[in-house]
Amino acid sequence: MLSGIPDRPADQDSGRLIADRYLLHDILGRGGMGTVWRAHDQLLDRQVAAKELHIATDGDEDHRVRLRRAVREARAVARVPHPHVVGVHDLVEYEGRLWIVMELVQGPSLADRVARSGPLTPQRTATLGLQLLGALRAVHDAGTLHRDVKPANVLLRPDGGAVLTDFGIAALDDGEFLTSSGQLVGSIEYMAPERALAQESGPASDLWSLGATLVTVCGGQSPFRRPAYPATLHAVVYDEAVLPERLGPLRPVVEALLRKGPGERPTAADVAVALQRVAAGETDIDPLPAADPRAYQPATSTMSAAGSTGGSVNDAVTVTGLHRQPVRAGDTLVVPAGGTGNGFGGTAVHPAMSVPARPSRSRKWLAPVLAGVAVLAVGVGGGLFLVDASPFQGKEQGQEEQANDRGRGQGQEKANDREQGQEKGTELPVVTSVAQAVGADMGWQPVENAVVREGDSVTVRFQGGEWSVDREQMPMTGPAGYDAENDRLLEFAEHCKVAPEVPFGTLLTRLAGKDAAPVLAVGDAVAFQAAGDGVVELRINDDEGCLHDNEGELTVSVEVTHTP
Structure with a gap:
């Protein structure tokens, strides 16, 4: 502070x-x-x-x-x-x-002011918001992002004017990436969703933080603060902001600033006009348009509740368009790169349903949310999973064994048994989904909440991001690793490959806990069934002694389906 x-x-x-x-x-x-x-x-x-x-x-x-x-x-x-x-x-x-x-600014921080004297009026908050918006526009015009806008980083001069301070984690746009892989730099409850997901951020990210700051100053509490860090992180990415009534005419402004997608948020110019109206005492503030109208289309969703108390989940979810509410059943949560000890995930009970297509990379901020809906599918890949398969087996092998060992008759018998079980109230499949950042400069990284039991179906799916096995010499690449030409450039370092048969930079997965668990290339997605217990692990195809010059990370969703 x-x-x-x-x-x-x-x-x-x-x-x-x-x-x-x-x-x-x-x-x-x-x-x-x-x-x-x-x-x-x-x-x-x-x-x-x-x-x-x-x-x-x-x-x-x-x-x-x-x-x-x-x-x-x-x-x-x-x-x-x-x-x-x-x-x-x-x-x-x-x-x-x-x-x-x-x-030296001879005055308290905005956080201190609110703590001592209580929330500000909407008009006063709008006046300060205009000053901070002007500061941010100047910062952005200089090619800079503040990245930590919050009440504690705003000082008040004796005349009441606001001063934006503490550029300690500011990042310039000259291309040098300074934060270590997987590191969340900033105050999480004021951090834009795209930054919390380790995705590309820009001026719209600072505007989101400004919106959260205005809510705190006028409403008296942070709109996303929860009792624990994981819950706060989840709220930032998925939940709608908690907006108190006392916001009054400021409400449409902060609602627009706190939209989850960067392109859905308004331009700084539109925000300035709206804040000027609130500061002048006007109360009829219209909803603010999105900077990119194509990015914001209000969507509907319906959920029917399944149960009784506490941790009950929904047994049916229908999603149309872009989901604006927390996906209570089948939530996909975020785990920092490394994922050791602090991972967390969402678990749901659901009937089978089809898997939505993965969104385009241009909308990659939404991918983990859609992944949470995608895991509701029990029959992912059209019945690729076999109980007596190896700990992880690929799609082609699974299909062949299904044809040879199970046969159509036994498959029909299972379908009949499942149908009868549901009629008798048998438990439905339990699906756990976790989204995790996989760092290029680390070895095997466990997905702590992707705990696999014998017979569970597992799907590992790429969501976004890039990485490199040599930040000085090699370009960034995705989950499939380098093309043949670039991979040949690294032939001198073949000893560094974890999986010699696939290129450097390939996203790899395995099931830890089983002897001689196979290492598999993920690409965009891969699905398996486990014949034993274990924990899913992920890494880049570059061995332990060769990671010092790596850079970047991928976001990956891991879905585990357990049928009781």
């Missing part, structure tokens, strides 16, 4: 002189990347804020990446001269630390 109000007494570093110029006084605030001090510029005789970054100026590659990000913070802010963007005066290195010297 960067606040103009001291939140702790001066400590032992108070009185230290930095770079023979800046005399430190008391601590103003602490954040993820640094500590902010009130200081005195002895050369120009003025009060300043000195941000001591929590990174050394030397060290390993991780330190150097964080240092470059810190330098970018200063450059990003310094090149945006705007009355509502904090001013940067200097960037100095002192005693192995980097310091950013900024203007």
Whole structure:
């Protein structure tokens, strides 16, 4: 947090002189990347804020990446001269630390203001929103994204004006990717869905964060905050915002800003017009149009509830067009790259239904949501699964064994038994679906909630993303790996392949927990049936000792169907 109000007494570093110029006084605030001090510029005789970054100026590659990000913070802010963007005066290195010297804003943060005095009126919120929108437009025009817009990063000057601060995780558009694979950088409850899904973000992502900030400031609570981190992440990606009545005329504005798809959100110009009307006291604010009209088509959905209390789920879901409500049954949830220990997923009980076609890459933000609906299919692939198959077996092998070993008569007998079982109230198949980011710079990554039991049907499906096995020399590629020409360029490193028969960069999967579990190439999708228990694992086709120069990640859905 960067606040103009001291939140702790001066400590032992108070009185230290930095770079023979800046005399430190008391601590103003602490954040993820640094500590902010009130200081005195002895050369120009003025009060300043000195941000001591929590990174050394030397060290390993991780330190150097964080240092470059810190330098970018200063450059990003310094090149945006705007009355509502904090001013940067200097960037100095002192005693192995980097310091950013900024203007001192003599006032509290917007978060502190709301915490002490309560929510603001819609008119006052709209006025501040206009100022922050102007700051963001200037930031975006300079080719910069803020990426962490929230009440704690907005300071209030004595005249009440807002100042956008803390560009600590800002990213410039010059092509260098600075965040490590799978890392969610920013405050999750103010993070746009596309960023939470590790997909491409842009100015519309900052506008989404502005919308969440305005709701918090005027409504008194964050629209997506939940008791636990996984629940908050799920709410950001899938749930509709919780919007209190006190928003009044501001409601249509924030509803438009908080639409899930970037193209569905309004332009900054349309938002400015609407905020001006609210700030002027008007109350008849019309819904705001989408920046891309083709991206937003209101859709309908119907759900019939199955059960009684607590964790009951729906036993029928009909989805038409784009689903706007949380998919309570068959939810697909997000797991950061690596997926160890913190994974979570949605589980549902459903009858069989057809699998929707995978959406185009241009709408890839919606893919995990549609994957949650897709897992309602029990007979994925037209009956490819056999109980006595190897732990993972491909489609062709499964079909051949089905023809040889089961036969039509036994298949019909099973169908009759299933029909009779449903009439008697037999439990329906349980489907668990998890979407996970698979990092290129890690080895086998378990999908913790994709726990497989003997006889379960498993489908692994690519959703989006790209990666590279050599960020300096090789292009990005998708789940099928490099084409033959590019793969031949890496013949000298054949020893690095996990699966020698497929190209570098191929998305691989296996079932951990079984001896000699086969490693299979996924491509766009692959389906199997398990003959034993285990956990699904995913990785890039590049072995453990060769991952240091990899980059990028893929988002993959894993669907496990268990028939009781």
